[in-house]
Amino acid sequence: MKILGIETSCDETAAAIVSDDKTIHANLVLSQLKEHKAFGGVVPEIAARAHINHLDTLIRAAMDDANINFNDLDAVAATCGPGLIGGVMVGMMAGKAIAAARNLPFIAVNHLEGHALTPRLTDNVEFPYLLLLVSGGHTQILVAEDVGCYKRWGTTLDDAAGECFDKSAKIMGLPYPGGPELEKIALECENTEKAIKRFPLPRPLMNKPEKDHENLNFSFSGLKTAMRNHVEKLPSGDLQRKDIADLAYAFQITVADVLTKRCHRAIQRFIKTYNPTNPSLVVSGGVAANKTIRNALNKLAEEQNITTYAPPLHLCSDNAAMIAWAGIERLQKGYSDPFDFKAKPRWPLDPTA
Ligand code: KG4
Numbered sequence: 001m002k003i004l005g006i007e008t009s010c011d012e013t014a015a016a017i018v019s020d021d022k023t024i025h026a027n028l029v030l031s032q033l034k035e036h037k038a039f040g041g042v043v044p045e046i047a048a049r050a051h052i053n054h055l056d057t058l059i060r061a062a063m064d065d066a067n068i069n070f071n072d073l074d075a076v077a078a079t080c081g082p083g084l085i086g087g088v089m090v091g092m093m094a095g096k097a098i099a100a101a102r103n104l105p106f107i108a109v110n111h112l113e114g115h116a117l118t119p120r121l122t123d124n125v126e127f128p129y130l131l132l133l134v135s136g137g138h139t140q141i142l143v144a145e146d147v148g149c150y151k152r153w154g155t156t157l158d159d160a161a162g163e164c165f166d167k168s169a170k171i172m173g174l175p176y177p178g179g180p181e182l183e184k185i186a187l188e189c190e191n192t193e194k195a196i197k198r199f200p201l202p203r204p205l206m207n208k209p210e211k212d213h214e215n216l217n218f219s220f221s222g223l224k225t226a227m228r229n230h231v232e233k234l235p236s237g238d239l240q241r242k243d244i245a246d247l248a249y250a251f252q253i254t255v256a257d258v259l260t261k262r263c264h265r266a267i268q269r270f271i272k273t274y275n276p277t278n279p280s281l282v283v284s285g286g287v288a289a290n291k292t293i294r295n296a297l298n299k300l301a302e303e304q305n306i307t308t309y310a311p312p313l314h315l316c317s318d319n320a321a322m323i324a325w326a327g328i329e330r331l332q333k334g335y336s337d338p339f340d341f342k343a344k345p346r347w348p349l350d351p352t353a
């Protein structure tokens with residue numbers, strides 16, 4: 001079975017062909033970095049127009065890469081939310097049009113389910129597994145019980161981790177997109193212990209007792225404000241690269257610490273609730289590309305005797321292979337969607353959360 005996957009929910013136009021034996025025949029991602037750079041962030045209207053301009057060509061290129069034509073497809077899957085509605089509409093309508101013209105099943109994929117199921121494309125992770133989803137728009141702890149069946153145990157009460165990376169990077173004068181740039185400059189920090197002492201940063205919600213639904217939630221807006229305060233206290237004029245490297249290091253360690261502390265609690269609850277034979281922690285989403293965060297989570301998993309899975313970097317950030325794969329998993333369960341399926345700007349994985 002071969003599926004065309006389409007992803008247009010943010011600033012990446014992506015098309016991929018994946019088959020049910022987990023072969024990725026094509027996986028093309030066209031980043032709109034240049035289009036948005038001057039604005040220091042994603043401009044929804046520009047993103048939607050760029051998707052319109054590039055999507056057809058990209059789908060054709062993916063078909064060429066995979067050396068197939070439309071007759072070889074078994075279904076079409078497209079991200080139908082959550083995300084920037086203009087962009088989502090572009091990919092969804094293209095997917096529906098191809099499916100309608102070829103009389104193929106159409107699968108409306110939740111972008112978050114794409115991230116959530118990626119480790120089943122790259123590794124043979126069995127349900128249930130614990131999932132830390134850390135991207136530009138989301139920071140959630142979930143249990144993936146099955147395809148289409150997720151329990152959300154925690155979420156951010158304000159900014160997402162990736163958003164906090166991006167906004168903090170901007171405050172420090174780093175170019176867009178901030179997350180990877182911040183990671184890069186943090187490598188230049190020469191004295192890590194001194195950096196942490198020099199720039200103390202808050203860990204919001206970390207000391208809350210484990211008694212209510214908030215116990216696995218996150219909050220990152222206070223961290224962003226603390227970053228702004230530190231930057232404002234630095235000598236005026238051009239910020240010194242050395243200072244920024246120290247601050248970036250302190251920031252990264254703080255985020256890694258917050259994420260691991262929450263995951264520690266979640267692992268204990270997961271094992272108690274599900275008593276899984278092979279407990280697994282999956283880390284997915286763009287921020288999962290960060291090596292400090294990956295290393296901290298790997299260390300925690302080792303201590304807790306739980307296996308971690310993090311997709312390779314190019315499948316951590318937004319791509320269409322994950323959408324095609326989610327389409328395959330859904331189709332195998334017998335799920336497909338009507339052509340009047342409506343794009344959803346908000347679409348929680350756990351509708352009861
Ligand atoms: O999953 P993703 O590609 O898109 C969303 O669905 O949001 O995640 C993008 C986010 C951005 O905030 C970006 O700055 C962050 O992931 N990111 C990183 C790194 N690479 C991407 N954050 C920290 N370190 C990185 N290396």
Ligand code: ZN
Binds near residue numbers: 115285318
């Ligand atoms: Zn994403």
